[in-house]
Amino acid sequence: MPELPEVESVRRGVDEWTAGTIITGAEVADPRILGTTSQRRIDPSAVDGFLTAVSGQRIVHAERRGKFMWLSLGEGVGSPAGQTSVNAGRAGDPAPQPELGILVHLGMSGQLRIHSPGEEIHRHTRAVLHLDSDRELRFVDQRIFGHIGVQPLVHGYGRLVPASAIHIAPDPLEPAFDPERVVGELVKKRTAIKAALLDQTLISGIGNIYADEALFRAGVHPLATPARTRKSRLVAVLESATKVMSDALAVGGTSFDALYVNVNGESGYFDRALLVYGRGGQECVRCGTEIAKITVGGRGTHFCPVCQKPPRYR
DNA sequence: ACTCGCACCTGAGGGC
DNA sequence: TGCCCTCAGGTGCGAG
Numbered sequence: 001m002p003e004l005p006e007v008e009s010v011r012r013g014v015d016e017w018t019a020g021t022i023i024t025g026a027e028v029a030d031p032r033i034l035g036t037t038s039q040r041r042i043d044p045s046a047v048d049g050f051l052t053a054v055s056g057q058r059i060v061h062a063e064r065r066g067k068f069m070w071l072s073l074g075e076g077v078g079s080p081a082g083q084t085s086v087n088a089g090r091a092g093d094p095a096p097q098p099e100l101g102i103l104v105h106l107g108m109s110g111q112l113r114i115h116s117p118g119e120e121i122h123r124h125t126r127a128v129l130h131l132d133s134d135r136e137l138r139f140v141d142q143r144i145f146g147h148i149g150v151q152p153l154v155h156g157y158g159r160l161v162p163a164s165a166i167h168i169a170p171d172p173l174e175p176a177f178d179p180e181r182v183v184g185e186l187v188k189k190r191t192a193i194k195a196a197l198l199d200q201t202l203i204s205g206i207g208n209i210y211a212d213e214a215l216f217r218a219g220v221h222p223l224a225t226p227a228r229t230r231k232s233r234l235v236a237v238l239e240s241a242t243k244v245m246s247d248a249l250a251v252g253g254t255s256f257d258a259l260y261v262n263v264n265g266e267s268g269y270f271d272r273a274l275l276v277y278g279r280g281g282q283e284c285v286r287c288g289t290e291i292a293k294i295t296v297g298g299r300g301t302h303f304c305p306v307c308q309k310p311p312r313y314r
Numbered sequence: 315a316c317t318c319g320c321a322c323c324t325g326a327g328g329g330c
Numbered sequence: 331t332g333c334c335c336t337c338a339g340g341t342g343c344g345a346g
Contacts, residue, residue, distance in 0.1 A: 003339055037321070297318075
């Protein structure tokens with residue numbers, strides 16, 4: 001569900017509520033949330049390992065690259081007695097501690113919500129972090145395509161990122177984003193440009209909604225082959241993607257239903273600004289032609305057959 | 315070395 | 331009402 005604008009809206013709220021707080025304890029209601037969708041068999045000790053690793057840690061900031069978000073962790077000053085086994089053994093160790101972060105990926109249906117203890121627990125709540133601010137951060141995820149876990153921070157494209165995000169390219173809203181590098185990679189791609197836009201190792205943050213929107217706004221057909229497309233057109237697609245995601249972020253992202261909300265449970269408003277996504281069979285806002293819906297790379301793909309001319313080589 | 319297709323889940327909505 | 335099918339903001343892995 002969430003793409004860059006939605007994840008960034010959530011990150012901002014999480015950072016506001018959690019930066020500088022200490023995690024006093026945690027719960028894992030469904031251990032599957034600790035694994036990826038392809039690593040669902042969770043060792044029972046993983047739950048204890050997670051609880052031990054996060055308890056007593058101080059949250060420095062909520063950070064993000066593409067759709068990957070994480071809480072960077074600092075010294076657990078003031079951590080409660082009895083929950084500091086990880087740090088206690090190293091208390092006198094002069095060697096610097098490895099930098100850690102709590103990775104949170106929202107998958108298709110994940111939400112992070114801030115609550116006061118005692119507020120009603122949603123039935124899809126998979127994990128909870130208790131904070132010393134007398135608030136708690138709840139990870140709610142209907143489909144469990146998301147995951148959470150403590151990871152070392154490693155260097156990737158000029159930043160410290162969680163180990164499992166090392167392969168993720170910079171997104172268009174971060175300083176490390178280099179459109180020339182992306183175009184340089186794109187011109188080697190023989191796959192459909194829509195699929196290339198969804199390749200998070202090439203450019204991150206773009207998902208199914210904004211890929212369709214960016215291609216429509218740039219007037220490029222989703223099945224165009226990047227290697228056979230003018231560089232100027234590729235640049236236009238990247239600019240459109242950046243613009244549409246910035247515009248969406250400015251209004252809190254895109255919400256079709258209650259599955260995407262920010263930390264306070266509020267929806268975003270960009271759904272009313274979508275020009276093609278979800279509009280199959282309706283008239284194109286530019287030329288009135290019926291918006292087509294096809295499948296590209298297994299994903300529903302919406303485009304205008306007139307405004308986005310089919311490539312001649314196909 | 316690439317590219318593709320599917321599996322991983324739960325739930326909503328449509329057709330019969 | 332109920333059953334069965336399709337579809338959904340993502341990602342990782344194995345097969346070809």
